[in-house]
Amino acid sequence: MADLFCMESPLQVSPESLAGALDLVDDAVLLIDAIGRVRWCNRAFRELIGATTDVSLQGADPVDLLPLTVQGETIAPANHPATQALTHLTGNLIGELHLPSLKQVAIAWSSLSLVDPNDVVAVIFIRTLPSGEGLPVVENPLPGPPPPPDTLTGLAERSVLMDVLETTLKSARLPESQPDPLPLVVIGISLDQFRIIHNSLGQLDGERLLAQIAARLSSELRPDVLLVRLEMDQLALLGRGDRHWAIQIAELIQSQLRLPFRLGDRHITVTASIGIVVNVSTYDCPLSVIRDVNVAIHWAASAGRGNYKVFEPSLLRRLVEQLELESDLWRALENQDFELYYQPIVLLKNEQIVGFEALLRWHHPQRGHVLPLTFIPLAEAIGLIDPLGDWTLREACCQMQKWRTQFPNLPLSFVSVNISGKQFSQPDLVQQIQQILSETALPARSLILEITESMIMEDMESAILMLKELHRLGVGLAVDDFGTGYSSLGYLHRFPVEILKLDRSFVSSIDVDAEKVEIIQTLVSLAWNLGMDIVAEGVETAKQLAQLRALRCERGQGYFFARPQSARDITRLLQQMSPTQKVG
Numbered sequence: 001m002a003d004l005f006c007m008e009s010p011l012q013v014s015p016e017s018l019a020g021a022l023d024l025v026d027d028a029v030l031l032i033d034a035i036g037r038v039r040w041c042n043r044a045f046r047e048l049i050g051a052t053t054d055v056s057l058q059g060a061d062p063v064d065l066l067p068l069t070v071q072g073e074t075i076a077p078a079n080h081p082a083t084q085a086l087t088h089l090t091g092n093l094i095g096e097l098h099l100p101s102l103k104q105v106a107i108a109w110s111s112l113s114l115v116d117p118n119d120v121v122a123v124i125f126i127r128t129l130p131s132g133e134g135l136p137v138v139e140n141p142l143p144g145p146p147p148p149p150d151t152l153t154g155l156a157e158r159s160v161l162m163d164v165l166e167t168t169l170k171s172a173r174l175p176e177s178q179p180d181p182l183p184l185v186v187i188g189i190s191l192d193q194f195r196i197i198h199n200s201l202g203q204l205d206g207e208r209l210l211a212q213i214a215a216r217l218s219s220e221l222r223p224d225v226l227l228v229r230l231e232m233d234q235l236a237l238l239g240r241g242d243r244h245w246a247i248q249i250a251e252l253i254q255s256q257l258r259l260p261f262r263l264g265d266r267h268i269t270v271t272a273s274i275g276i277v278v279n280v281s282t283y284d285c286p287l288s289v290i291r292d293v294n295v296a297i298h299w300a301a302s303a304g305r306g307n308y309k310v311f312e313p314s315l316l317r318r319l320v321e322q323l324e325l326e327s328d329l330w331r332a333l334e335n336q337d338f339e340l341y342y343q344p345i346v347l348l349k350n351e352q353i354v355g356f357e358a359l360l361r362w363h364h365p366q367r368g369h370v371l372p373l374t375f376i377p378l379a380e381a382i383g384l385i386d387p388l389g390d391w392t393l394r395e396a397c398c399q400m401q402k403w404r405t406q407f408p409n410l411p412l413s414f415v416s417v418n419i420s421g422k423q424f425s426q427p428d429l430v431q432q433i434q435q436i437l438s439e440t441a442l443p444a445r446s447l448i449l450e451i452t453e454s455m456i457m458e459d460m461e462s463a464i465l466m467l468k469e470l471h472r473l474g475v476g477l478a479v480d481d482f483g484t485g486y487s488s489l490g491y492l493h494r495f496p497v498e499i500l501k502l503d504r505s506f507v508s509s510i511d512v513d514a515e516k517v518e519i520i521q522t523l524v525s526l527a528w529n530l531g532m533d534i535v536a537e538g539v540e541t542a543k544q545l546a547q548l549r550a551l552r553c554e555r556g557q558g559y560f561f562a563r564p565q566s567a568r569d570i571t572r573l574l575q576q577m578s579p580t581q582k583v584g
């Protein structure tokens with residue numbers, strides 16, 4: 001039966017042409033027409049209800065032919081499998097059939113609603129279960145009324161999940177309630193980029209795809225698991241099981257979605273971000289359950305497509321914190337809560353300061369210092385990176401020009417500014433920099449922009465165009481965190497880059513890892529050959545400095561020389577190095 005559920009394209013053959021084949025199967029098969037009457041039945045169905053071949057069943061009401069009970073309760077016509085199949089509620093059920101002959105047999109039925117109604121709109125399969133073994137017990141069947149279906153997917157709607165949760169949570173709070181033999185679990189399934197798929201395929205195909213997804217997932221789930229449609233692109237399921245079971249289901253869902261769906265002559269695969277809430281019965285209200293499902297989905301999605309996450313309270317705390325930080329970030333720029341710190345970059349041979357890297361600091365009024373790695377991605381996400389990046393560039397250029405004027409005797413040649421991925425893809429970045437340079441009077445060669453390898457590799461051709469334009473402007477370009485992630489060595493000669501900033505991970509292991517030493521050696525020779533400079537990042541010990549010197553690495557930066565400091569502290573440092581200069 002389950003295999004039939006996996007059909008991805010609508011059944012488009014007539015019942016008559018299927019008759020020969022369906023008469024051979026042992027399962028009773030009933031085809032229902034658009035007005036809910038029997039269109040056709042197979043031989044096994046006639047045998048099941050004791051109808052002879054001379055009686056025409058066409059046009060009969062299936063509810064009369066199949067008097068069903070589930071766990072002793074008579075099934076009302078509205079909740080009858082045939083009615084539900086007709087209203088596109090695809091599902092499974094195990095119950096008892098009370099035949100007019102007073103014969104009582106246990107049956108399992110599955111219904112399949114057809115996407116493309118061609119007179120037949122639903123198929124019901126009925127299997128007689130072995131007698132004497134009693135009814136197979138559905139594990140902790142979920143309470144509540146049978147779900148009204150979502151017409152598109154054939155799935156129950158959000159309200160059904162809410163009702164079932166409400167009833168379950170209420171009964172769990174009753175004083176006489178027993179602890180759950182198996183915890184109640186809700187799994188939220190948010191289809192990644194479904195809106196884009198939906199818009200690019202067109203609404204009809206988008207909806208067909210969703211219907212196929214729903215049908216495929218339903219067929220893979222136990223009959224006692226309730227699958228509902230939560231939102232346009234979100235499904236949820238409610239079942240009983242432990243954390244291990246929930247994770248297995250999440251993995252099963254991911255693997256089912258990766259199998260292609262057929263839409264006309266196209267094959268489409270999808271991924272989903274899945275959020276799991278276990279121990280649902282400890283919750284006070286259904287809305288809190290859904291909130292936590294969504295929190296888990298959010299973190300799953302932020303880890304990339306096709307992930308799942310099991311909810312835990314720290315995820316909610318982190319999300320609330322992130323939302324608060326986001327709103328604080330907007331105010332921070334106006335309130336001047338940002339400050340640029342500067343970390344000296346030195347010549348390794350004599351530790352002389354030749355430039356600085358500008359590093360952004362956020363002095364949060366309540367939280368104190370917030371790290372750039374926390375707030376820069378947020379600033380990118382909320383669209384604040386443009387004004388913030390503009391402020392950073394202006395501030396760094398302005399400060400560098402002040403130092404150049406104030407300390408003309410010192411060989412201060414550049415300030416290095418980090419550029420985020422979003423900034424780098426801004427079409428007007430070149431004009432913006434041009435304007436800042438002209439406003440601050442800093443020569444272009446005194447500004448270095450730091451970009452990462454991943455920013456270049458994401459769209460190499462456009463990146464090269466941008467790099468060339470910046471190069472024409474006269475600013476210096478450096479590849480930050482060099483050596484991590486991408487291996488772009490083969491492409492390096494195509495980038496007009498002058499500096500490779502060797503990632504801290506190489507430097508920190510230089511005195512313990514011979515392999516790393518070899519890699520640094522190779523990178524230094526490569527840089528020499530390409531006419532580039534290497535800046536070693538994160539130099540913390542004298543031993544590392546000695547090793548880097550031996551490797552003929554020219555420049556470095558790190559706590560061993562100086563930590564990032566405020567402009568005021570750097571000014572003091574420069575004054576000490578240049579005692580003849582007046583205080584500015």
Ligand code: C2E
Pocket residue numbers: 343358359360371372373376392418419420480481504537538539540557558559560564
């Ligand atoms: P990064 O560009 O790799 O910056 C170097 C980071 O290493 C800085 O962290 C610096 O404080 C730290 N560091 C320097 N020397 C040492 C050392 O000897 N040991 C150790 N353990 N760390 C050292 P910070 O300031 O927290 O910045 C982190 C990252 O945030 C930066 O990594 C950069 O990617 C980003 N960032 C900082 N400022 C800006 C900015 O203005 N714009 C953008 N887009 N990103 C920024």
Ligand code: CA
Pocket residue numbers: 357418450480481
């Ligand atoms: Ca950097």
Ligand code: CA
Pocket residue numbers: 480481501503537
């Ligand atoms: Ca770096």
